[in-house]
Amino acid sequence: MVRVLRKVLPNENIVYLADRVSFPYGTKTHDELKENILSRINWLKKKYNPKLILIASNTPSIQALDEIKPLVTTPLIGVYPPVEKAAAVTNTKFIGILATKGTVESPEIDRFILKKNLPKVIKFIKIDASNLVSLVEPGTFQQDKKTTEEVIKKTLNLVLELNPNIDVMTLSSTHLPFLKDYLERLYPNTTFLDPAEDVSQEIKKFLKEKNLLNNTKGKLSIITTVDKKRNLTIDGLKEILLKLDLQTEVSEVNII
Numbered sequence: 001m002v003r004v005l006r007k008v009l010p011n012e013n014i015v016y017l018a019d020r021v022s023f024p025y026g027t028k029t030h031d032e033l034k035e036n037i038l039s040r041i042n043w044l045k046k047k048y049n050p051k052l053i054l055i056a057s058n059t060p061s062i063q064a065l066d067e068i069k070p071l072v073t074t075p076l077i078g079v080y081p082p083v084e085k086a087a088a089v090t091n092t093k094f095i096g097i098l099a100t101k102g103t104v105e106s107p108e109i110d111r112f113i114l115k116k117n118l119p120k121v122i123k124f125i126k127i128d129a130s131n132l133v134s135l136v137e138p139g140t141f142q143q144d145k146k147t148t149e150e151v152i153k154k155t156l157n158l159v160l161e162l163n164p165n166i167d168v169m170t171l172s173s174t175h176l177p178f179l180k181d182y183l184e185r186l187y188p189n190t191t192f193l194d195p196a197e198d199v200s201q202e203i204k205k206f207l208k209e210k211n212l213l214n215n216t217k218g219k220l221s222i223i224t225t226v227d228k229k230r231n232l233t234i235d236g237l238k239e240i241l242l243k244l245d246l247q248t249e250v251s252e253v254n255i256i
Contacts, residue, residue, distance in 0.1 A: 027100075222251070
């Protein structure tokens with residue numbers, strides 16, 4: 001997401017909070033999720049006073065963002081499954097939504113799809129991709145390709161055996177695009193959609209309409225919370241960033 005944002009909005013100053021302490025979102029209750037995201041928004045507002053905050057995760061965007069927006073003054077934009085684009089791309093009318101356990105089991109995801117008023121002939125198969133998401137944060141997808149492929153195949157082979165008509169899948173966790181190369185190689189007949197470009201364009205449109213676009217080159221600041229007990233450290237994050245061609249200057253922060 002950060003790479004695409006910088007490409008679309010090179011003049012904006014971006015603060016990227018990698019909140020590793022809060023990982024994973026998909027196992028949190030609705031109230032825990034809401035409280036967690038709200039505390040992070042309030043911290044960012046106090047520390048940086050941003051003109052906009054992107055909630056760069058499908059799980060809180062779908063489950064809690066509508067409830068949070070009235071509680072804060074900073075404009076918020078979320079990340080959602082690109083179901084409309086998927087509906088336009090699919091030939092078979094069968095679409096898989098790869099997301100966390102919390103998202104696929106939430107009533108909010110069903111309401112979200114329903115509000116899009118898509119043709120009823122299109123079938124959405126919700127897939128718990130929590131095991132795939134867990135490959136990303138600790139860097140397993142970079143360090144252990146064999147395990148990564150085994151986990152992906154264990155998760156998706158059965159799904160595709162039961163639903164062989166799926167020809168499009170949405171990467172509905174912002175961790176999943178890190179696995180896109182694996183997914184496209186293992187399942188060449190399936191189209192995998194990353195919403196990053198659409199979200200970046202939405203942000204650009206918002207800033208332009210509000211006359212908030214910067215006209216000088218922006219900078220990227222990366223901050224992170226850490227969880228040493230789970231080995232979610234700055235060094236681990238730096239390794240991931242290095243292989244993504246992002247800067248590796250990272251500052252540790254503590255959000256209470």
